[in-house]
Amino acid sequence: MLWSALRILIGFAVASLVAGATQVLFVVDPAGIFASRESAAAAGLLTAMSATQAATFALPFAIIAIGVSETFGLRGWLTFTAWGVLIGLSAYATVVAGEGAGVSLRNSYALWAFVASGAVAGLTYWLLAGRVAGRRSNSAAVTG
Numbered sequence: 758m759l760w761s762a763l764r765i766l767i768g769f770a771v772a773s774l775v776a777g778a779t780q781v782l783f784v785v786d787p788a789g790i791f792a793s794r795e796s797a798a799a800a801g802l803l804t805a806m807s808a809t810q811a812a813t814f815a816l817p818f819a820i821i822a823i824g825v826s827e828t829f830g831l832r833g834w835l836t837f838t839a840w841g842v843l844i845g846l847s848a849y850a851t852v853v854a855g856e857g858a859g860v861s862l863r864n865s866y867a868l869w870a871f872v873a874s875g876a877v878a879g880l881t882y883w884l885l886a887g888r889v890a891g892r893r894s895n896s897a898a899v900t901g
Contacts (some may be wrong), residue, residue, distance in 0.1 A: 765886055767886065768882045768886030768887065769882065771881055771885055773815065774804070774808045776808065776811040776815070776874040777809070778804045778807075778808070779873055779877045780807045780811070781803050783869075783874075784803070785800055785803065811848075815844050815848070815878070818844045819840075822837075822843075822844070826840075826890040827890050832890050834887075834888075836887070837880065837882050838876050841875035841877070841882070844878075845874050845876065845878075848875070
């Protein structure tokens with residue numbers, strides 16, 4: 758039980774970090790990230806902030822997705838990628854719905870940034886934790 762909780766927590770944390778990094782790659786020119794120490798540090802800070810935002814938004818949806826996957830033993834990479842895409846789409850819809858006057862994110866580039874971030878995060882979660890979703894260890898069996 759403790760191993761499962763730790764596996765899920767680490768998988769979610771790393772998936773959030775990867776989602777943040779993917780968002781940053783849609784904003785910052787990848788060639789310019791390592792042009793200087795300052796730009797690399799700025800990209801790292803932006804990644805950390807984006808990952809925090811992604812984790813904060815995705816947590817309630819991820820709890821549902823992970824709970825369903827653990828309960829029903831859904832282990833396919835496509836399942837977790839689809840969960841990620843759905844969470845990314847809901848994040849995009851939330852951002853667009855809350856826009857005020859000024860710069861709008863109602864464009865296909867922003868949509869693809871959210872979809873790609875969700876897909877990559879879902880696939881990352883699957884690689885770290887989702888492949889063994891719902892498996893029960895034999896040591897937990899009660900003998901009588």
